[in-house]
Amino acid sequence: MNALSLRQLNKTYAGGVTALADVDLEVEPGDFFGLLGPNGAGKTTIIGIVASLVTPTSGSVSVFGHDIQRDPWEAKSNLGLVPQEFNFNQFETVEQIVINQAGYYGIDRHTARERAEKYLRELDLWGKRDASSRSLSGGMKRRLMIARALVHEPRLLILDEPTAGVDIELRRSMWAFLRRINERGTTIILTTHYLEEAESLCRHIGIIDGGRIIEKTDVPTLLSKLKSQSFVLDLADSVSRLPHLPDFHAVPLDERRLEVEVRGDQTLSELFAQLAAAGVEVSSMKNKSNRLEELFVRMLGNRSPAPTSENA
Amino acid sequence: MAALYPAYPRQTLTALQTLVHKETHRYLRIWVQTLVPPAITMTLYFVIFGSLIGSRVGPMDGFDFMEFIAPGIIMMSVITNSYSNVVSSFFGAKFQRHVEELLVSPTPNYVILAGYVSGGVGRGLFTGLIVTIIASFFADLQIHSIPVTISVVFLTAVLFSIGGFINAVFAKKFDDIAIVPTFVLTPLTYLGGVFYSISLLPDFWQGLSLANPILYMVNAFRYGILGSSDIPIYTAYLLIGVFIALGTAISLWLLRRGVGLRS
Ligand SMILES: Nc1ncnc2c1ncn2[C@@H]1O[C@H](COP(=O)(O)OP(=O)(O)OP(=O)(O)O)[C@@H](O)[C@H]1O
Ligand SMILES: [Mg+2]
Numbered sequence: 316m317n318a319l320s321l322r323q324l325n326k327t328y329a330g331g332v333t334a335l336a337d338v339d340l341e342v343e344p345g346d347f348f349g350l351l352g353p354n355g356a357g358k359t360t361i362i363g364i365v366a367s368l369v370t371p372t373s374g375s376v377s378v379f380g381h382d383i384q385r386d387p388w389e390a391k392s393n394l395g396l397v398p399q400e401f402n403f404n405q406f407e408t409v410e411q412i413v414i415n416q417a418g419y420y421g422i423d424r425h426t427a428r429e430r431a432e433k434y435l436r437e438l439d440l441w442g443k444r445d446a447s448s449r450s451l452s453g454g455m456k457r458r459l460m461i462a463r464a465l466v467h468e469p470r471l472l473i474l475d476e477p478t479a480g481v482d483i484e485l486r487r488s489m490w491a492f493l494r495r496i497n498e499r500g501t502t503i504i505l506t507t508h509y510l511e512e513a514e515s516l517c518r519h520i521g522i523i524d525g526g527r528i529i530e531k532t533d534v535p536t537l538l539s540k541l542k543s544q545s546f547v548l549d550l551a552d553s554v555s556r557l558p559h560l561p562d563f564h565a566v567p568l569d570e571r572r573l574e575v576e577v578r579g580d581q582t583l584s585e586l587f588a589q590l591a592a593a594g595v596e597v598s599s600m601k602n603k604s605n606r607l608e609e610l611f612v613r614m615l616g617n618r619s620p621a622p623t624s625e626n627a
Numbered sequence: 628m629a630a631l632y633p634a635y636p637r638q639t640l641t642a643l644q645t646l647v648h649k650e651t652h653r654y655l656r657i658w659v660q661t662l663v664p665p666a667i668t669m670t671l672y673f674v675i676f677g678s679l680i681g682s683r684v685g686p687m688d689g690f691d692f693m694e695f696i697a698p699g700i701i702m703m704s705v706i707t708n709s710y711s712n713v714v715s716s717f718f719g720a721k722f723q724r725h726v727e728e729l730l731v732s733p734t735p736n737y738v739i740l741a742g743y744v745s746g747g748v749g750r751g752l753f754t755g756l757i758v759t760i761i762a763s764f765f766a767d768l769q770i771h772s773i774p775v776t777i778s779v780v781f782l783t784a785v786l787f788s789i790g791g792f793i794n795a796v797f798a799k800k801f802d803d804i805a806i807v808p809t810f811v812l813t814p815l816t817y818l819g820g821v822f823y824s825i826s827l828l829p830d831f832w833q834g835l836s837l838a839n840p841i842l843y844m845v846n847a848f849r850y851g852i853l854g855s856s857d858i859p860i861y862t863a864y865l866l867i868g869v870f871i872a873l874g875t876a877i878s879l880w881l882l883r884r885g886v887g888l889r890s
Binding site: 328329363366367368369370387388391392394396398400402403404405406411412415416418419420421422423424463 | 730731733
């Protein structure tokens with residue numbers, strides 16, 4: 316049984332924007348999953364649908380095997396959400412916010428108080444328990460959203476850009492905290508624009524662009540794909556079969572053209588040595604664009620304020 | 628539609644208690660905005676219409692003018708306060724987006740509705756009580772029928788709380804929560820026989836007044852206190868009952884569809 320399973324999700328907003336197209340995604344229990352994608356890719360839309368804040372145009376969602384439509388109580392009780400934007404009652408205190416949230420999950424007041432204290436302490440907010448939410452700094456608000464999402468002890472925690480606008484020090488401590496609860500068994504899904512964040516935290520990564528999942532893989536594979544380059548070689552003579560290149564992945568495009576992938580740890584000299592050994596002569600070559608790399612360049616290009624210069 | 632019997636009865640009850648507690652806490656915390664203004668306004672009504680002008684107006688339906696208007700004024704405060712409590716609380720929750728706390732949780736829709744309506748009923752009855760106490764300084768109110776008085780005021784508070792809820796669902800900006808109270812509720816209340824008996828009106832206006840639902844509630848409440856009414860009171864119960872059922876069905880449908888809540 317998957318922690319999260321999305322089947323054929325489609326979403327077209329009232330204005331006509333198609334935010335998701337046929338999204339299928341499975342996240343295994345215990346995973347630390349990163350959902351990466353540029354602005355407007357559809358990350359928040361996916362999360363919104365999972366959290367019942369956005370109505371899908373079609374498709375289904377289940378959380379630990381419970382369909383969110385058919386078994387809402389079970390599905391929702393297994394899910395904790397840290398949204399991208401602050402959504403507190405400005406006038407409630409930190410402690411009230413967490414205790415009330417527990418109440419909405421049917422947790423009795425006594426247990427709710429204990430849990431609130433536990434999570435507020437863990438997130439270093441216990442000293443602020445009587446402060447109103449609007450008096451908190453941005454970093455404190457992020458942590459309060461995490462405490463609020465954990466108070467019912469969900470098995471799946473989803474965080475939508477949890478480290479946006481958070482300084483480096485706090486970001487590190489949030490990472491450590493998330494790793495800790497993941498080790499305790501909570502499945503975590505987070506969205507981010509930062510490859511570094513995904514690299515440091517996640518085991519699996521899904522990449523979404525233009526409302527489609529374009530890649531789903533583990534982190535090492537992703538990194539090697541990112542660093543690999545493809546070349547199209549024009550051959551001097553036509554070849555009838557694929558030349559033997561022991562260390563390279565090659566695909567014939569036609570009799571006189573060959574596409575070869577050069578991974579980050581390989582060199583062009585090695586490629587030419589093997590081509591020569593196979594008796595293949597290259598007349599010209601061109602670099603084929605790396606779609607993933609382009610995507611990441613785009614992600615970096617429009618990433619919101621650099622995390623390094625921002626204070627909480 | 629809500630299941631007849633919740634799958635998680637104890638948890639569902641806890642969710643309701645949490646919401647009722649939170650909503651009650653809200654209007655008590657901001658009592659200067661919620662409880663004081665009606666006390667002041669209604670005191671002015673009693674002083675101006677009751678004492679100053681009322682002493683020059685003859686008896687109405689055989690009662691002192693002050694006695695006659697007291698039930699209507701109490702009812703007016705219950706109506707406006709139930710309505711405005713729910714409309715501003717639920718719209719505030721949408722506007723600040725903390726309604727999402729409820730939407731992500733397993734709290735069923737009927738509990739969300741019941742929780743907000745409880746807040747409105749609580750504030751409506753609380754202000755009603757304050758205004759009754761004020762009224763008792765101006766008029767000697769003997770309650771004719773306690774069951775009628777209490778049930779009418781309670782059901783009216785429920786009805787207008789539901790009305791406030793529906794208004795909040797559709798409201799997109801703060802102006803939208805003032806339109807109905809200003810352009811519908813206030814005129815209907817003034818024309819609902821708070822200050823006069825419709826028997827004073829020419830036939831045509833009497834007939835038209837009977838199309839005003841608030842008239843029935845004011846009269847049924849006046850019957851509860853004074854034992855006198857322009858209309859048979861069972862029609863008031865029938866009317867309130869039908870409107871509550873209709874309002875509840877509409878609210879639950881809106882919640883299920885996520886109108887104004889989910890994109
Ligand atoms: N409520 C809405 N109404 C209409 N269009 C919307 C709405 N919310 C999102 N969209 C559109 O849907 C697309 C996907 O948006 P979404 O918020 O899911 O992206 P995202 O990947 O979370 O982006 P970001 O990284 O900026 O948070 C965008 O084109 C956006 O403009
Ligand atoms: Mg987003």
